[in-house]
Amino acid sequence: MYDYFRDLEKFYGILYILFLVYVVFLGVKYVKTLDYNKLYSAPGLLAADTNMRVTQPVKRGNMTPPVDVMLYSVPSPDLIAKGKDLYNTNCASCHGEAGLGNGAAGAALNPPPRNFVNPQIWKNGPTIANMYVTLQEGIPNTGMASFSNISPEDRFAIIHYVHTFNPTYPKDNPDSLKALDVRYSLATGVKAANQIPLDLAMELQVLNSDTLSHNLNEIAYQIRNSRMDSSASILRSIILNENKALHSLASNLKWNESPEEFVKFLETDPVDKGFKATVYQLSADESGKVYMYLKNLYVKNKG
Numbered sequence: 001m002y003d004y005f006r007d008l009e010k011f012y013g014i015l016y017i018l019f020l021v022y023v024v025f026l027g028v029k030y031v032k033t034l035d036y037n038k039l040y041s042a043p044g045l046l047a048a049d050t051n052m053r054v055t056q057p058v059k060r061g062n063m064t065p066p067v068d069v070m071l072y073s074v075p076s077p078d079l080i081a082k083g084k085d086l087y088n089t090n091c092a093s094c095h096g097e098a099g100l101g102n103g104a105a106g107a108a109l110n111p112p113p114r115n116f117v118n119p120q121i122w123k124n125g126p127t128i129a130n131m132y133v134t135l136q137e138g139i140p141n142t143g144m145a146s147f148s149n150i151s152p153e154d155r156f157a158i159i160h161y162v163h164t165f166n167p168t169y170p171k172d173n174p175d176s177l178k179a180l181d182v183r184y185s186l187a188t189g190v191k192a193a194n195q196i197p198l199d200l201a202m203e204l205q206v207l208n209s210d211t212l213s214h215n216l217n218e219i220a221y222q223i224r225n226s227r228m229d230s231s232a233s234i235l236r237s238i239i240l241n242e243n244k245a246l247h248s249l250a251s252n253l254k255w256n257e258s259p260e261e262f263v264k265f266l267e268t269d270p271v272d273k274g275f276k277a278t279v280y281q282l283s284a285d286e287s288g289k290v291y292m293y294l295k296n297l298y299v300k301n302k303g
């Protein structure tokens with residue numbers, strides 16, 4: 001006799017398997033849609049509550065204590081030991097533990113990280129003063145970022161340690177150390193402004209509160225109306241979004257340390273900061289003029 005029940009059993013058996021396959025399929029699809037950034041980012045304000053690109057880390061402004069360049073330019077066992085720790089934490093990933101420029105994180109970089117055992121063909125140069133400049137400014141458009149967050153004293157320590165990779169590093173002459181001192185006001189200490197991510201600041205509207213004590217309305221008024229001043233007109237020609245530009249200037253006053261810092265400020269993400277990409281075409285003379293103009297304006301309109 002034909003066994004209906006066996007057929008039914010088979011039928012449901014197959015249905016059951018198909019059902020399981022379907023469930024697994026749905027599961028896979030769901031997992032693919034999950035946003036891992038959301039799942040794993042710290043539940044801080046930045047990731048969870050706002051949907052913004054974070055452009056800079058939050059940094060509290062500080063006064064870097066004065067350092068005596070002449071004193072720190074002389075290596076001591078203590079400085080070198082400290083430098084070694086700092087080097088291994090901050091630099092070895094790219095430059096390699098032995099300074100050969102072969103760290104894992106640097107493998108894909110072009111240009112590759114410098115080989116510290118070979119103090120030749122360097123862009124800024126291998127002396128203490130040269131390397132200090134590299135650490136302060138980074139090498140633009142390469143993997144070598146600025147390490148200006150490391151205190152001046154610690155930077156000297158790192159440099160002394162790097163110099164142990166090869167005994168033939170050229171010596172600094174006192175004049176270049178003096179020039180370094182002057183360039184970065186090391187003997188007097190450096191005041192760094194508070195820094196918060198621009199997008200965050202704009203979103204949270206804190207820029208208009210008294211965390212920034214500049215009268216931006218007055219500054220905007222001056223820029224729009226100084227018709228006879230060629231610096232102002234150059235400035236107007238590079239502004240894409242006035243409000244953004246003036247806020248970005250006010251929220252990171254590092255630019256007003258020097259014309260070089262100003263150019264660096266302009267040329268890093270200009271559009272995000274409210275400037276046109278034409279900032280790259282400014283001559284040194286033009287950017288110098290705009291720098292002086294803005295510096296005066298911001299100093300005058302400090303509340």
Ligand code: HEC
Nearest residue numbers: 090091094111112113114122123124125134139142143144
């Ligand atoms: C993310 C990788 C990376 C890290 C981390 C890094 N560097 Fe570099 N560094 C580079 C690259 C890439 C270059 C080569 C740049 C070039 O050729 O223009 C470089 C170049 C240099 C140079 C040579 C500059 C010159 O005059 O040519 C010095 C000095 C230097 N780094 C010091 C350091 C120190 C000190 C640290 C740690 C505080 C450090 N770097 C951390 C990638 C890195």
